[in-house]
Amino acid sequence: MDDNPLLDLSGLPRFGEIRPEHVQPAVERLLAENRAALADLLAAPEPPSFTRLVLTLERLGHRLARVWSPVSHLNGVASSPALREAYNHCLPLLSEYTTELGQNQALCSAMQHIERTDTTLDASQRMLVAQALRDFRLAGVDLPPERQQRFAQLMQELSMLQATFEQNVLDATDSWRHHATRTEEVAGLPESTLRRAAQAAQARGQDGWLFGLDAPTYVAVMTHADHRPLREHFYRGWVTRASDQRSDESALDNSRVIERILACRHEAAGLLGFDNYAELSLARKMAGSTAEVLEFLEALATRCRPQAARELAELEALAGGPLAAWDVGYWAEKLREQRFALSDEQLRPWFPVPRVLAGMFGIAERLYRLRVRRIDGVACWHPSVEYFAVEDGDGSSIGGFFVDLYARAGKRTGAWMDECVVRAALGEDVSHPVAYLVCNFTPPEDGQPSLLGHQDVVTLFHEFGHTLHHLLTRVDYPSLAGINGVPWDAVELPSQFFENYAWLDETLPLISGHHETGAPLPADLLGRLRASRAFHAGLQTLRQLEFALFDFRLHAGYEPAVGSRVDAVLAEVRNDMAVVSAPEWNRFAHSFSHIFGGGYAAGYYSYKWAEVLAADAFAAFEEAGAFHDETARRFRESILAVGGSRDAMEAFVAFRGRRPDASALLRQSGIAA
Ligand SMILES: [Zn+2]
Incomplete structure (x- = not known):
């Protein structure tokens, strides 16, 4: 038992040694230890203090997250039947523990006592207590026992349903x-x-x-x-994928899973006194009300729709007839080639992965005065994975990150940043932050590096933006460090902000170099790439808005008597705003992992919401200079360093000197004109 590598928290996870049979014993032991520690905490005769109560809770949560992180990570990037089984076995155990903690009346009272009596707390400590109290409420701490129990059941069922959804998508993709x-x-x-x-x-x-x-x-x-x-x-x-349209794979059909997910979410929201799940989702977000979100999305759609319609007409003129959904990307590429004499394939030779990575790290180093260097010999889960350490300008260690860039079987599609270790400074207990940066690029072959399309480069910058947010935090409490405690509609600010650095005159030469000759991207190609940035922004924005509105209306308008109405809601949204018609058999919802497998339920709008913040934040650099020292320092201090320890709007205002304004986004996408 003691040689279980998952329980060794002395350094980075021992990826070379973790086996599926380690998962369940590690999780069960940790849950038992945590429960015992909580019982001790509550049994003590003296009144609760911040140090004893809150720091202990932080420590317990931090330990559990560290043990679970490599498990859930491996399940996403190196899945096997045995690992999946072990993972699935632990989900209800974790959900049960989380709910038990959230519904613990004695803990909640102790927290309320601290909030009322401790006048010495600083701003981030007050935020920690306030968020904890909010989370107690949202876990159903105030409910009568039978409703609490029902809520716990629903949370358990949801965690299993969401995992099933995700696994069905993965299997349907792989098969x-x-x-x-x-x-x-x-x-x-x-x-x-x-x-x-x-x-x-x-x-x-x-x-x-x-x-x-x-x-x-x-x-x-x-x-x-x-x-x-x-x-x-x-x-x-x-x-x-994973839909009723795959008659040969009915076991992977997500139709019923979606139905149950929506029903469980709605019922859970109702138990907590919300009218629907969208309201519950907003209880942890920057946006104030469902009406505000719907207005935000609909107003943006109204602004974009005429331009999107013009863009589609342009494509149909080029193609010489009406286009189906599977034609738009193809003809858009043709038009892009014609207009800018530019194709993604033509750009690839200039963006070999090693050059892009080195250039991207160099940009972060210059912007925030850091040092990023590769560390050899770190145990990873695949031979193509690398580990990098990050130091601050004064030479002090900040943390590190794993980079796993290539598509392969058994790996979830998409790109993401996830937490391996969250920063913590809890008395003698200090951890440096560590991240996983994961993409699904074409793997290298025959000794040649993988050559990225520029869209891939932008994706990489996006995920590295999240990574920097995770790493550059100065918050001591894991619940508020990095991306934690940051409302989801603000958490995409640092990622979308950093995307800008994949597009600049002064940064493109840093991240490009021909894979054979090392020659920088020729000036005319660079100019054409820059000019193509806003190309068909109307269609792309409208598509994102369509997803966001579908997600939000689905959750806000759910009625138990009627059921999910997935197809009907989708048809309504498309009818209201889409310019490209989708075929009747399109079941994109069945693989919409963001909202059914992950945490973006009634929150997909967050991408656009945060894009407004990101564009406006970047406008400060457009005004001062992309590497302007003082502006970069302020961005790091006011946004990246504070994590969830400060109200998101306050943090934005601290950086920008005013509230966010959508005009920067419209201008950058060429839509305002
Ligand atoms: Zn993101």
């Missing part, structure tokens, strides 16, 4: 294959996509090309395949 044998069928596809597909076919003793539905392949087909039926086929594969 899909398309075998092509005719050259005309694969015309237009990039070299690297074809090579990988040919290798996959060979590995199975087949000729031609065997395609999977991994994100790089899907995007390549939708953008480049000249053969229209191939695009339609892939589109159908993608938007029917």
